[in-house]
Amino acid sequence: MSPTQTAHLMDGTGTARRLVEESAGRAAELVRRTGSAPCLATVLVGEDPASVTYVRMKQARCAKAGIESRRVQLPAGTTTAELVAALRDLSQDASVHGILLQHPVGPHIDERAAFEAIAPEKDVDGVTMTSFGAMAFGLPGFVSCTPGGIMRLLDEYDVDVAGRHAVVVGRSAILGKPAGMLLLARDATVTYCHSRTADLSAYVREADIVVAAVGRPRLIRGEDIKPGAVVIDAGYNAGNVGDVDFDTAAERARLITPVPGGVGPMTIAVLLAQTVTAAYHQLGADLDRAIV
Amino acid sequence: MSPTQTAHLMDGTGTARRLVEESAGRAAELVRRTGSAPCLATVLVGEDPASVTYVRMKQARCAKAGIESRRVQLPAGTTTAELVAALRDLSQDASVHGILLQHPVGPHIDERAAFEAIAPEKDVDGVTMTSFGAMAFGLPGFVSCTPGGIMRLLDEYDVDVAGRHAVVVGRSAILGKPAGMLLLARDATVTYCHSRTADLSAYVREADIVVAAVGRPRLIRGEDIKPGAVVIDAGYNAGNVGDVDFDTAAERARLITPVPGGVGPMTIAVLLAQTVTAAYHQLGADLDRAIV
Known part of the structure; x- marks a missing residue:
């Protein structure tokens, strides 16, 4: 990618719509x-x-x-x-x-x-410790919805995370921590950064994949994005502003999620998908396919 | 520290002995x-x-x-x-x-x-998903014994991990993963490396704290240790060989665990300490002090 080429957008709105349609089909079948x-x-x-x-x-x-x-x-x-x-x-x-x-x-x-x-079998929002353990150990279970949505977006855009360096900025129980565990389960090398990290920029500069999940507007600067990196902005701040300075980051990233329309719509879509899956399990119906 | 000065040893044998003595005292009191x-x-x-x-x-x-x-x-x-x-x-x-x-x-x-x-209340070896979740979320619970022993050793030698970069090499469910979560709960910036990591040396070179937990003899080379780093070798391989090349690493580390006599003895000591704590809880006796 040439330096002047801008990143491709990762379309969360469209990806979420397809996932919801799929869930609706499965719900009707149930x-x-x-x-x-x-x-x-x-x-x-x-x-x-x-x-x-x-x-x-x-x-x-x-x-x-x-x-x-x-x-x-x-x-x-x-x-x-x-x-x-x-x-x-x-x-x-x-x-x-x-x-x-x-x-x-x-x-x-x-x-x-x-x-x-x-x-745990009804934890379709993926918030229990059992669900977290399952995410961490790569076992069946419900994932936290936003991290699950991030993984689905990465899949949608054929991002192979194995062996790549994923830097997760933020360590909340429902976003940063599980996102890191899901990336690790897919064989990424994972770094957790947070408010106590010294020199955040130094870590971001080394990242093949950045997941910003901290809730501070434009914390991640475009100048720190490695050319060709994949940038996932899971932050949402007042005024439709993410945790990433979109305009400058888009100049260097290969793929980037917009705010809004990136990670945001995926969260509910995963929630619905997991609710349908939970119902299949509990009603004893055959489960046609994996969750997300 | 001058380049020719060698590291101080972190004495797991002595630290474990003190922890066992403390546990014995608490058991007798119970x-x-x-x-x-x-x-x-x-x-x-x-x-x-x-x-x-x-x-x-x-x-x-x-x-x-x-x-x-x-x-x-x-x-x-x-x-x-x-x-x-x-x-x-x-x-x-x-x-x-x-x-x-x-x-x-x-x-x-x-x-x-x-x-x-x-x-979970009897999980004194810290192997259940509930225990893992508690470690990850910084909640009360039993820790995996070896990672718990590592944290106790770090405390014994007054290693403040907050804001430091801890690189955990290995991601097993009972060692690498919980060790990283415990370090993250103490505000370290944590990187998980593993067999799929590209260029392990590059990560180790940036580490203030290295936790080697992978079971490959002398995988971590002294030349990659940052001068002044703290090196925790939780590996054990045939012939009393750890995951770290001890002799060369000791030339650069500030603190290092020997093999044997470093992390090894801590594991059983934490197991005993947690067993006593579990008994206090289950017998309804006042718990004098925290676990590890």
């Missing part, structure tokens, strides 16, 4: 076989406007894909014990196949305890 | 308080001579520390289902506080299924 549609329970604590919007959007996407959803709205003052009890009930409810606990749940709640109350 | 000693169940499938020796050694160390042990010897032809059943029984047996499944279990057994049959 209804034909069993009479039951997949059902996702969404659990929301309090009424944070952004969270309310996210949950509503997820339910709308479910509906379009032929996935039922059940909205569980709990008051802001819900205790950890009450939330755990609600999640345990859903875990035992045979009419619910997947459970999504909308993050964040508020500082007074032990979020980890809540996540762990989700049965 | 007996005084509750009338019960900690009990570790060791489960061995088949009669592989090395495994028989390891189990015997672990039991002998238990005995010296005032920890009871129960040896469960299963025939080589044991199936996965039989092994899982045995481990579930032990998980429910109130007189057993910790469970160790001696690795390897034989190729006909699904080792992961066996590990997952160990109740």
Whole structure:
């Protein structure tokens, strides 16, 4: 690639649409076989406007894909014990196949305890420690949706990560950490950078694949992108700005995700796909194909 | 440090001895308080001579520390289902506080299924996915013994890993992967290298801390060690040879673990410490202090 050529965009919107269509087809097939549609329970604590919007959007996407959803709205003052009890009930409810606990749940709640109350077979958002272990060990299980979406995007663009150096910037439990584990399971050499990393630029400059997942606008500068690298921007900041300085990075990257329209749409698409898969498992229907 | 000065040795034998003494004191205190000693169940499938020796050694160390042990010897032809059943029984047996499944279990057994049959509160060897998730998320739980021993050694020698670049060579489920997660939880920038890594030397040369955990004799060459680095050799190969070329690495490292007498002795010491901690928890006794 010549220095003046700009990167190819990785089209998350189109890739997500195809994945949703595939999930809709599988959901319809499940209804034909069993009479039951997949059902996702969404659990929301309090009424944070952004969270309310996210949950509503997820339910709308479910509906379009032929996935039922059940909205569980709990008051802001819900205790950890009450939330755990609600999640345990859903875990035992045979009419619910997947459970999504909308993050964040508020500082007074032990979020980890809540996540762990989700049965692993219904953990379609990939937030339990069991799911994380499965990702890390390359075992069957549900993946965190955004990292799972990143892997699907890499596959869509035939990016072979084996033996390449992937630098993951960020180490959150639902994004950076699992993204690194999924890349490692695919034989990438993986470096985790974060807020305490000294000289972040030095690591980014060595990366064949950059995954930015830290939530700081334009933290990753184009001048640090290795020419020909693949740049995945999983950050989202106010004003449709990612963690990568897109314009300068696009001048050097071989492939890059835009914000919006890159990683973002993949998250819900993976959530829907995994919900359908969970329903197949729980309804005892043959699973035609792998998840994501 | 002048170029001709050699590294200080990290004394695993002495550090492990102190940890075992501490565990013995806590075990004795538990007996005084509750009338019960900690009990570790060791489960061995088949009669592989090395495994028989390891189990015997672990039991002998238990005995010296005032920890009871129960040896469960299963025939080589044991199936996965039989092994899982045995481990579930032990998980429910109130007189057993910790469970160790001696690795390897034989190729006909699904080792992961066996590990997952160990109740997390008795997983004193830190092999379950729940334990791995806890290590990764910085939550309370039992650590993999060898990585836990590495962290204890680093603490013993006041190595502050925050912000430093730790390169972990190897990605096994019980050594490389959890070691990296524990280092990341302590704010190191962590790179996982492995057999598919292109140009391992380039990564090692950038490392402030090297953890060699791959089982290939003298894979890490002294010429690649950054002057002043901390070198942890968790490899063990025939002939008392580690994964690091000790003589040349010691010329450049600030601190280095010998083989034998470095990481090796720490593994059993952490196993004993965690067994005592598990017993305190299960017997409802106050826990005086953190685990490792």
